[in-house]
Amino acid sequence: MLMAIGGRRHPRVIPGFGVTIGFTLAYLGLIVLVPLGALVAKAAELGPGGIWAVATDARVFAALRLSFGASLAAAAINAVFGLLLAWVLVRYRFPGRRLVDALIDLPFALPTAVAGITLATLYAGNGWVGGLFAGDGWLGALFGPDGLKIAYTPLGVVVALVFVGLPFVVRTVQPVLADFDAESEEAAASLGASRFATFRRVVLPAILPALTTGFAMALARAVGEYGSVIFIAGNIPMVSEIAPLLIVTRLEEYNYAGASAVATVMLAVAFVLLFAINLLQRLDRAQAS
Amino acid sequence: MIANGISRRRFGGFVLGAATLLAVPGARAAAGPTVIQNVSYDPTREFYRAYNALFAERHAAGGGAALDIRMSHGGSGKQARSVIDGLEADVVTLALASDIDAIADHGLIAEDWQSRLPDNSAPYTSTIVFLVRKGNPKGIASWDDLTRDGVEVVTPNPKTSGGARWNYLAAWAHVVAGGGGAADARAFLARLFGNVPVLDTGARGATTTFVQRGIGDVLLAWENEAFLALKELGPGDFEIVVPALSILAEPPVAVVDKVVEARGTRALAEAYLRGLYTPEAQALAAENYYRPRLPEVAARYADAFPDVKRVTIDDPMFGGWRKTQAEHFGEGGVFDQIYRPR
Amino acid sequence: MAQRSNAATTEGAATRFGLSAAAFVYLAAVLLLPLAAVFHEATRKGLGAFFEAIGDADTMAAVRLTVTVALIAVPLNLVFGLAAAWAVTKHEFPGKSLLITLIDLPFSVSPVISGLVYVLLFGAQGLLGPWLAAHGVKILFAVPGIVLATIFVTLPFIARELIPLMRAQGTAEEEAALSLGASGWQTFRHVTLPNVRWGLLYGVLLCNARAMGEFGAVSVVSGHIRGLTNTMPLHVEILYNEYNFAAAFAVASLLALLALVTLAVKSLLEWHHGDELAGARH
Numbered sequence: 001m002l003m004a005i006g007g008r009r010h011p012r013v014i015p016g017f018g019v020t021i022g023f024t025l026a027y028l029g030l031i032v033l034v035p036l037g038a039l040v041a042k043a044a045e046l047g048p049g050g051i052w053a054v055a056t057d058a059r060v061f062a063a064l065r066l067s068f069g070a071s072l073a074a075a076a077i078n079a080v081f082g083l084l085l086a087w088v089l090v091r092y093r094f095p096g097r098r099l100v101d102a103l104i105d106l107p108f109a110l111p112t113a114v115a116g117i118t119l120a121t122l123y124a125g126n127g128w129v130g131g132l133f134a135g136d137g138w139l140g141a142l143f144g145p146d147g148l149k150i151a152y153t154p155l156g157v158v159v160a161l162v163f164v165g166l167p168f169v170v171r172t173v174q175p176v177l178a179d180f181d182a183e184s185e186e187a188a189a190s191l192g193a194s195r196f197a198t199f200r201r202v203v204l205p206a207i208l209p210a211l212t213t214g215f216a217m218a219l220a221r222a223v224g225e226y227g228s229v230i231f232i233a234g235n236i237p238m239v240s241e242i243a244p245l246l247i248v249t250r251l252e253e254y255n256y257a258g259a260s261a262v263a264t265v266m267l268a269v270a271f272v273l274l275f276a277i278n279l280l281q282r283l284d285r286a287q288a289s
Numbered sequence: 290m291i292a293n294g295i296s297r298r299r300f301g302g303f304v305l306g307a308a309t310l311l312a313v314p315g316a317r318a319a320a321g322p323t324v325i326q327n328v329s330y331d332p333t334r335e336f337y338r339a340y341n342a343l344f345a346e347r348h349a350a351g352g353g354a355a356l357d358i359r360m361s362h363g364g365s366g367k368q369a370r371s372v373i374d375g376l377e378a379d380v381v382t383l384a385l386a387s388d389i390d391a392i393a394d395h396g397l398i399a400e401d402w403q404s405r406l407p408d409n410s411a412p413y414t415s416t417i418v419f420l421v422r423k424g425n426p427k428g429i430a431s432w433d434d435l436t437r438d439g440v441e442v443v444t445p446n447p448k449t450s451g452g453a454r455w456n457y458l459a460a461w462a463h464v465v466a467g468g469g470g471a472a473d474a475r476a477f478l479a480r481l482f483g484n485v486p487v488l489d490t491g492a493r494g495a496t497t498t499f500v501q502r503g504i505g506d507v508l509l510a511w512e513n514e515a516f517l518a519l520k521e522l523g524p525g526d527f528e529i530v531v532p533a534l535s536i537l538a539e540p541p542v543a544v545v546d547k548v549v550e551a552r553g554t555r556a557l558a559e560a561y562l563r564g565l566y567t568p569e570a571q572a573l574a575a576e577n578y579y580r581p582r583l584p585e586v587a588a589r590y591a592d593a594f595p596d597v598k599r600v601t602i603d604d605p606m607f608g609g610w611r612k613t614q615a616e617h618f619g620e621g622g623v624f625d626q627i628y629r630p631r
Numbered sequence: 632m633a634q635r636s637n638a639a640t641t642e643g644a645a646t647r648f649g650l651s652a653a654a655f656v657y658l659a660a661v662l663l664l665p666l667a668a669v670f671h672e673a674t675r676k677g678l679g680a681f682f683e684a685i686g687d688a689d690t691m692a693a694v695r696l697t698v699t700v701a702l703i704a705v706p707l708n709l710v711f712g713l714a715a716a717w718a719v720t721k722h723e724f725p726g727k728s729l730l731i732t733l734i735d736l737p738f739s740v741s742p743v744i745s746g747l748v749y750v751l752l753f754g755a756q757g758l759l760g761p762w763l764a765a766h767g768v769k770i771l772f773a774v775p776g777i778v779l780a781t782i783f784v785t786l787p788f789i790a791r792e793l794i795p796l797m798r799a800q801g802t803a804e805e806e807a808a809l810s811l812g813a814s815g816w817q818t819f820r821h822v823t824l825p826n827v828r829w830g831l832l833y834g835v836l837l838c839n840a841r842a843m844g845e846f847g848a849v850s851v852v853s854g855h856i857r858g859l860t861n862t863m864p865l866h867v868e869i870l871y872n873e874y875n876f877a878a879a880f881a882v883a884s885l886l887a888l889l890a891l892v893t894l895a896v897k898s899l900l901e902w903h904h905g906d907e908l909a910g911a912r913h
Contacts, residue, residue, distance in 0.1 A: 014721045014722065014802055014806065014809065016721075016815045016816075016819065017718060020717040021718040023710075024711065024715040024730070025730075027707075027714075028711075028715075028733055028786075031783055032733065032737060033733070034752070035748035035749055035783070036736075036748055038748055038752045038758055042751050058629065059629075081653075081654070084653060084654050085658065087654075089654075098902060100658065101898070103658065103662055103663070103894065104662075105840075105893075105897070106662050106666065106890055108840060109837070109840035109844060110665075110886065110887055111843075111844035111845070111846050111863075111867070111883070111886050112742070112846050113846040113847075113867060114669065114867060117879075118669050119665060121502075121668055121672065125504070127502075128664070128668070129660075152487045195642055195646075217739075220738065220739035223741075224739055224740055224742065224744065225742075226741055226743045227846040227847045231494075234488070235487065236486070236487070237628035244742075244743045244847075247744065248449065249446075251367075251747070252366040252367060252449050253620055254370065255620060259747060260747070263743075270736065270739040270740060274735045274736060274739060275729070277735075278731050278732050334872075334873060359857065359859060360857050361854055361856045362855065362857075362872075371772065371854055371855075373754075374750050374755050374757070375769075375772060376772040376854045395755075494872075496874075501876070521874045522874055
């Protein structure tokens with residue numbers, strides 16, 4: 001995907017390593033590592049057995065399952081439609097293309113609480129979209145007499161997470177698709193492959209690493225999301241209660257260690273996810289060069 | 290509002306000195322005690338806006354300096370936690386005694402705080418009522434109606450909302466006062482919460498869900514919130530139903546000793562809280578739909594507040610806030626057990 | 632990005648139309664509809680109420696605080712982003728993947744946790760709390776705490792924008808400059824910086840938008856003191872909780888507008904410097 005020439009063959013020719021790595025580590029340490037260390041230290045007060053007990057508690061487990069399940073669903077939806085959006089943006093020319101391209105970043109910039117309130121307004125039974133799916137709405141009839149409830153169900157959680165995770169897949173796939181060499185497509189076509197077969201056998205394998213990265217980043221971002229979800233989730237324990245809300249609930253009980261334990265479990269999963277992505281990208285670059 | 294003007298003018302300087310704040314944290318109080326900070330819960334916004342203006346006016350009339358009364362609102366438990374974590378509150382005006390107890394447990398407030406002011410340190414009271422849709426289509430009249438099949442009840446989460454704890458306790462009191470035991474009350478609450486489609490984190494969120502989103506048939510609400518929602522969000526669209534029996538909700542107030550001693554604001558903070566018991570302040574409370582304590586003011590507003598038998602938290606069925614908090618709302622307590630998978 | 636007119640490597644008109652239509656419908660449902668709803672709610676009570684809400688003194692205080700916080704957080708993250716990208720892309724060292732993962736971490740940490748960690752560290756009951764209190768230093772429930780939480784949340788944006796770009800550019804140009812006798816700083820200033828300037832700007836814009844819009848983490852460390860420690864997103868929540876829906880959405884629309892302006896600026900940059908930016912994405 002991206003060229004990895006240079007550095008590797010001429011290590012330490014370029015000055016400034018000491019200063020920049022020193023500053024990077026110090027800044028990262030102060031802003032991220034020390035505070036996260038405090039979190040893990042607080043959770044450690046419970047001991048490994050205590051943390052395990054928290055992570056496997058039925059209610060915590062249900063919340064983690066919802067958080068990860070809804071995030072997986074949202075990331076999967078965004079993987080499909082993100083690929084489609086990237087394809088249309090890179091391969092086709094149409095008026096307003098740059099405007100559409102710019103809009104993709106909106107979920108990064110819109111405050112999550114605003115997104116949550118707005119989505120709840122739209123998807124509640126009396127909202128613009130929720131009304132369509134209500135029992136008397138013209139799409140709701142497809143789902144039986146009661147229609148389809150979106151807001152205040154796990155479905156609402158997925159809606160919010162789809163919004164939050166939309167940019168990731170588009171933004172990772174787009175550059176790879178733009179750089180993709182048309183010659184191999186032409187070769188495949190000249191050998192008689194259909195358009196779809198060419199896509200599946202030639203294009204898809206090339207963009208798969210980027211697609212996976214985008215999927216995993218959307219997933220990682222969605223798992224921890226709070227502001228936009230809390231307004232639309234319903235927050236019923238065992239049904240529509242997300243893991244970050246459990247952290248807040250523990251805090252309300254002045255149970256800092258319990259809150260930290262749930263947070264540590266989520267943190268560990270996020271770290272493993274991200275580390276896997278970065279290793280994947282590194283392998284991918286090594287392969288490319 | 291008058292008081293807030295000063296904070297705004299100060300704010301420009303405050304922004305410029307954001308970094309210097311690290312060095313001179315006491316600078317704001319240096320000019321003498323003219324700033325007090327009131328950390329409160331959600332539904333008191335309108336009342337304290339009015340009372341702060343009254344108190345500042347009174348203070349100025351008595352020859353005092355212009356006051357800057359700062360407000361912070363949020364869920365009662367969250368606010369208490371912020372104070373414990375270092376939010377500098379001269380006074381706290383919260384939803385439940387147990388939240389102030391928690392602050393006292395961390396040594397910021399003297400243990401005997403509740404006896405320092407009249408009426409359990411609760412200058413106004415409230416109760417829990419039902420808000421239903423116009424015409425009361427589901428015919429909801431009593432607590433028993435809330436557990437019927439097909440009735441959707443909206444309440445915030447007792448874990449994160451003070452008001453919701455009163456909701457829960459009022460329902461409990463209904464069963465026990467009717468001759469039921471603890472097991473019956475548990476089963477009743479399990480059925481009631483089985484009818485709850487959305488558990489918002491705070492009272493205001495629940496009101497919005499019920500009124501704006503059209504979710505549910507009945508909202509369990511503070512009486513003052515129900516009146517306010519009726520006034521602000523749609524008179525004619527909703528009705529208030531008062532159950533025969535409910536709970537005496539006492540939102541207490543206290544001076545935060547550690548903070549007022551450090552900032553030299555004790556006299557001012559105490560005057561601020563005592564002022565809540567004056568007839569003018571009591572009338573303001575009544576106009577903001579809190580039930581006043583002073584008998585003469587209560588008599589004047591008697592028509593506004595329907596008669597309801599109110600069980601107190603000190604009733605033997607509860608045994609005070611400390612016991613109730615641990616037993617019902619603590620981790621693994623009765624409320625958590627309702628949502629345990631069986 | 633050459634035009635692909637070769638029939639072998641593009642789809643038929645019908646497929647093209649179908650795919651485009653599907654993409655637009657998705658975009659409209661997921662992005663445009665919420666955006667439209669924000670502006671619809673904001674202007675529901677008329678433009679007068681809209682401007683009144685925005686001109687309100689507490690709103691202005693929230694705007695000032697939000698701008699102040701962004702003005703502190705974004706430049707700090709800019710310096711960090713440059714230093715981290717320089718160290719990671721121009722040098723080889725063990726543990727690089729781990730370092731990049733740590734830089735990414737704030738992306739995926741729940742905002743609730745980002746706020747919580749500072750409470751555990753600087754709160755009165757926290758590790759450093761008693762020491763800070765004894766020395767009269769206020770971090771939590773004051774501007775420094777809000778700035779710290781914002782820096783945490785927005786830390787990866789600029790570094791993540793620069794790392795792939797600088798990696799793609801390699802080190803050949805820097806090596807040439809150095810062999811001609813330029814100092815390390817001169818090389819950075821006159822060779823590297825011009826090469827990455829548009830990617831850098833894009834990173835700054837996104838970082839700024841996120842810094843101004845952060846809600847969850849800031850909510851935990853702010854204390855919600857009206858006119859003093861309320862940022863714009865927190866002020867939206869307060870107005871919403873006061874049943875002042877039109878005003879809440881008016882302030883929210885300011886933030887949405889900010890996002891749109893940010894995106895428009897970015898778009899303009901791409902328009903004029905498309906080639907340089909092409910490699911800027913990861």
